[in-house]
Amino acid sequence: MAANQSNANKSLKAYDEHIPEIKFTKLFINGKFVDSVKGRTFETIDPRNGKVIARVAEGDKEDVDLAVKAARQAFDHGPWPRMPGYQRGRIMSKFADLIEENINELAALDTVDAGKLFSMGKALDIPQAATMLRYYAGAADKIHGEVLKMSRELHGYTLREPVGVVGHIIPWNFPTTMFFVKVAPALAAGCTMVVKPAEQTPLSALFYAHLAKKAGVPDGVINVVAGFGPTAGAAISSHMDVDMVSFTGSTEVGRMVMQAAATSNLKQVSLELGGKSPLIVFDDANLDTATDLALTGILFNKGEICVAGSRVYVQEGIYEEFEKKLVAKAKAWSVGDPFDPNVHQGPQAGKKQFEKILSYIEHGKREGATLLTGGERLGTEGYYIKPTIFANVKEDNMIMKDEIFGPVMSLMKFKTVEEAIKRANYTRYGLAAGILTKNIDLVNTVSRSIQAGVIWVNCYFAFDNDCPYGGYKMSGFGRDLGVDALYKYLHVKSVVTPIYNSPWL
Template identity: 45%
Template structure:
C-alpha cells in the first residue's frame, strides 16, 4: 500500500483523539487525570489520554440509558439502523490507512496487516451485521384457537463492552456491530494500551448518523473504569475479550451487583495436529502463521504443535526455517515479518516464559529479545521441542511468538494431548484422510476446528470457546443472541 517513508510521513501527520467520548462529544475525564499512550515500536509517547474512572463510567452509562429509553436508536426500524451502520462501514473503508496506523502505533502490530486485514475486516463486519438485522424474523407459537403468542427478539438495553489490545479496532467491532444493530446502547472501554482507534471510531459513528449517547467510549484502566463498568447496576450486559483471570473478575462483579449477563471470550492454548499424510509444506507455512502472526498475540494462536513421531524432526527443521524468515522489524516497514510486543511489561512476561522453556525443553531457535528503533519490545520467533506435557510453556497462555512442539504415535495419543488443556478455543488438524478429518475433528474439544488450515474465521461462522476459554459467540447470526432477549406477548382474544 505505502512504503516505509510514506507510512512514516502519514504517522507524523496523524491527528490523535485523546478525550473521552460521551453523549456524542469529546470531553475530559471528570478527575482531569490522563495517562500516556506509548508506541511500543519506538518506546516514544504518542499522546496523553483522558483517564476514565468510575464517575466517567457512570456518566457514560446514564447517557446510554437515556438514549435507549427515549428510543432514538432502540425504536428505529431495523432498516433505519442498517443504513446508519452501512454508512459507518463505508467511512471505515474511507479511513483505512488512518485506522491502521492508529492500531500499529498504539500496540506495535504491522501496519500492513492492520491495513489489509484488521481495518477492512472491521468495515466488513459492520456491513455484515447491518445487512443481517432486517432479515431476522420473529415467531408465532402454535397455540390453540383464540390465543396469539408472539415471540420477539428485543434489545437488552445498555451493553458494557471491554476489549483487548491485540486487535483494537477489530475486537471493538465484533462487539459493537451486533450490539448496535440489535438496537442497544453501548459503553465501550478499550484497553489502556490501545485506545486510539476506538476513540476515532466513535467519531466516525457520529458522522455516520449514530445518535448521541448510543455509543460512548471511556478509555481507562481495568481496576478503575473496567471494574466500574462491571459493577454498574444499570448495565444490562457485559461482554469481554481478554484474559481468563480478568474474565473471572467480571463474573464476580456481576454477581456482587445486579447479576447482569456476562459473556466472555478468554484465553487459549490451541493445538495444531499434523499427520504424516498431510501436505507438510502447507502445514508448516500455516503453522508458522498460526503462531507468529501478530507476534503471537492472538487468543486462538496455534501455540502447541503436535506432530506424528515419524515426521517430527522433518517438521522441526521446516518450522525453524520458517521462523528464520519471520524476524521482527519496524512495524511501519512493509518488509517486516513481525512487529513489536504491546509494551515492555508484556515483553518481560513473554521472556519469562522463554526462560522457563529453556529450563524444561529443547530450544530449537529464537528465544532472544531484540532492540529496534531504540525499543527492546521485540522478540525473535521462538520454538521449543521435547517439552513435557506439564511444562509451563505447554500449559499456560503465553500470548507471544513462542511455539511448543510435542510428538505423538497414535490418534488416541494426539487427541489426549490436544484436549489436555484448561482452554478450548480453537484447534487445527492436518491430514488428507477424510475419515480421519471427520473423526478427529469431532473428538477435538474446541469452539472451532480448522482442517488443513489454521484459525479459520468468517463473519458467517461463530467464534468462541469452551472450558476456560469462555462462552458465548462472536460473529455469525449467533452473535445477536448475546445482545437480545426473547420476549413473549400472549394475547387471548376469544
C-alpha cells in the same frame, strides 16, 4: 490539552514520519469529546521504541457513571432502539463508508499504538471492520420472533428485543477488529453501549467514536471511556444500570468481570477468554503447507492472538523433516518495523507483555525444553522478540500449560490418533484447534473429539463474519460473529393470548 497534544505530536513527527496526527484523546460521552471528571490522563506508548505517542484522558467510575447515564437515556428515550431496522442499517453502512475513507490513518493508529503490521491493517483489519458493520447492517431489519404452536387453546409468539445498555471491554491485541466484533451486532440489535478500549491501545477506538457520530449514530448510543481495568472496567462490570457486559481478555480478568456482574444486578455476561490451541499434524499432511500453517499459527500478530496455535503435535513419521523445515522458516521470518512492507512481525504491544513473554521463555529453558530457535529479544530498542520454538516440552511445563500470548511455540511428537486427541484436550482452555490431514475419517473423528469452540481443518485463522466463534471450558462462553452474536444482544419475549372460545375466556 489539545494544544499540548498538538505540540507532542509535532515532536513525534520529528523522529518518525509514520506517526499520524493524533486527533482524539478525550473521552467520548453523549456525542461529545470531554476531559475526565478528575482531569487525569495517561500515556499511550509506541511499542517500536517505548516513546510516548499521546496522553489520553483517563476515565474512572465517575466518567463511567456519566457514560452509562447517556447510554441509558439513549436507550430508554432515544430513537436508536425504536428506529426501523433498515434505518439503523443505513447509518451503519455510512459508518462503514467512513472507515474505508480513513483507512490509512486508522491502520497507522493501530500500528503505532499496538505494533501491528501497517500493511496487514490496511489489507485486513480495517477493511474487515467495514465489512463487519455492513454484515450486521444487513441483519438489522431481519430480527424476527416465531409463531408458536401451543399445546392448548392459546396463541403464542416471541419477540426479540434489545437487551439495553451494554458494556464492551475490549483487548489490546486487535483494537479495531475487537471494537467492531462487539459494537457492530449490538448496534444492529438496537442496543446502546459504553466501550472501554484497552489502556494500551485507546487511539483507534476514539477515532471510531468520531466516525460514528459523523455517520449519524445518535448521541449516547456509543460512548467510549478509555481507562484502566481495575477502575473503568470494574465500574462497567458492576454498574447497576448496565444490562450486559461483553468482555474479551484473560481468563483471570474474565472471572472478575463475572463476579462483579453477579454481585451487582446479575447482568448478562459474555466472555471470550484465553486459549492454548493445539495444531495436530498427521503423517499424510503436505510438509510445506503444514509448516507454513504452523508458523503462521503462532507468529501471526506476534503471537498476540487468543487462538494462536501454540501447541503443535506432529506425528512421528514426518516429525524430523517437519522440525527441520519449520526451524529454517522461523529463522527466515522477518521481525522489525511494522511500517516496513517486507516485515512479517512487529513489536509486542507493550513492555509488560514483552517482559512476560521473555520470562516464559526462561521458564522453558529452566524446565528442560529444547530451544530450537529464537528465545531472546531482537535489538536494544522497542519490544521485539525473535520467533521461538521449543521441542521436547512436557505436558506439565509452564510453557505448555499457560497462555503466553507471544511468538513461542511448543513442538511435540505423537504416535497414535488416540494419543493426539488426549494430549490436545489436556488443557484448561478450549478455544480453537487445527487438524492437518487428507484423511476424511481422521477429520471426522478428531474434530468431534476435541473440546474447542472452533476446529480448522487444513487451514488456520479461517474467521468469517458468518461463522460463530467462542470457547469451551475456561476459554469462556457466548459467541462472537455470525447471527449468534446478534442474538446474544437480544432478549426473547413470549406473548401468549387465548384463542376464541378457549376455556381461558
